[in-house]
């Protein structure tokens with residue numbers, strides 16, 4: 001049975017490669033699709049699209065020689081607003097197969113394992129092994145993937161490629177701190193792999209590998225790899241990775257692993273891409289990369305965002321303080337219910353709060369007379385009780401924690417929402433500045449929205465029913481008007 005590939009390209013980010021080795025990537029113009037020489041080169045080939053650059057022509061020729069592109073292939077490469085893309089050569093039905101790529105061309109941990117560096121990469125995190133493989137194949141003149149390597153971009157608009165000056169536009173934002181965290185993470189991983197694998201095996205890596213090279217590879221994985229179970233089983237599939245994202249696609253079921261003919265006499269696993277939309281000839285094949293990613297995550301991974309407000313989010317982090325005398329009891333309840341000492345909740349634009357957030361906050365705020373809920377006799381039912389207000393004091397505390405978090409976060413930004421909106425109204429913004437201004441404005445709006453929800457909530461806390469009243473009512477000890485009886489009514 002065909003297994004579905006989640007479209008979620010592995011999450012990561014990258015920075016501009018500055019390696020000094022002789023390689024087409026080191027030429028900043030190597031992916032300049034407006035180069036005048038193309039025309040001359042392209043005219044000498046019988047390409048369906050005379051505007052595509054030589055490197056892409058060569059890539060397509062390679063795919064034809066490999067038997068991946070045939071006269072029946074319903075797509076061609078095209079220059080589209082998103083960079084390179086796949087364009088329909090004829091009308092395409094919804095769910096029609098647009099391409100199939102056999103496993104022998106996939107770049108994944110298996111490809112690494114069976115390569116020359118397989119022995120020294122075993123035991124590495126899968127993405128690190130694949131990153132080293134990409135870096136090596138990018139340099140090798142005789143790489144099987146040579147023509148594929150030549151069409152890979154050197155940068156995207158992912159925040160990891162942004163200059164210090166560009167990043168300054170994100171000051172105070174959550175995206176900035178995530179971008180810095182990821183960059184630090186990759187830097188640390190690079191130092192480790194350099195010491196443990198690259199330096200001791202100079203014969204396998206006989207060229208200079210810089211942090212920029214490693215970031216580049218990380219970025220390619222982040223923006224181009226498909227993954228079966230989100231972030232695992234990552235695989236780069238040349239050709240399939242030319243497909244761009246569109247918000248008009250609302251399903252993620254476009255990529256499958258099937259078995260089929262993979263050449264004249266061979267049978268192999270195939271990565272099969274189906275068009276989620278019905279298309280007319282000349283239209284671009286697009287997919288949905290990830291329905292769940294927030295705009296900040298899209299910016300970090302791929303370097304674009306959507307204008308839909310539903311993509312705007314802020315991740316609020318709460319914790320059970322270690323200094324809390326009931327720290328261990330609270331932590332036990334949290335872990336029994338899928339949380340930890342700290343918990344992050346992605347709050348998207350809109351009225352609903354993430355599941356478990358209010359329970360977690362009520363748990364962290366439990367104190368005084370309410371701590372009986374942490375006794376062992378409540379172990380199995382406490383999470384259910386926390387779904388409802390516990391006591392006035394607990395609920396007041398919850399509202400305060402959230403409002404304080406929002407206030408602190410809002411104080412970190414350099415601009416107001418009005419200022420951001422004026423900048424956006426001015427128009428003509430560079431892509432990265434446009435992303436930065438939209439992200440920081442959206443984060444502030446969500447923080448204001450959350451603070452407003454909890455401010456509002458704090459104003460009608462006296463109207464809520466709390467644990468003790470609920471208990472009496474369930475025992476039938478409360479009358480219609482709220483009068484309390486000694487015996488059930």
Ligand SMILES: C[S@@+](CC[C@H](N)C(=O)[O-])C[C@H]1O[C@@H](n2cnc3c(N)ncnc32)[C@H](O)[C@@H]1O
Nearest residue numbers: 082083084156223224241242243244245302304
């Ligand atoms: C899997 S690659 C797709 C092929 C890519 N366009 C290229 O030129 O190689 C993903 C990258 O394409 C670009 N991209 C894809 N969908 C996009 C969109 N809807 N808007 C802007 N850029 C997009 C981004 O640069 C992203 O990092």
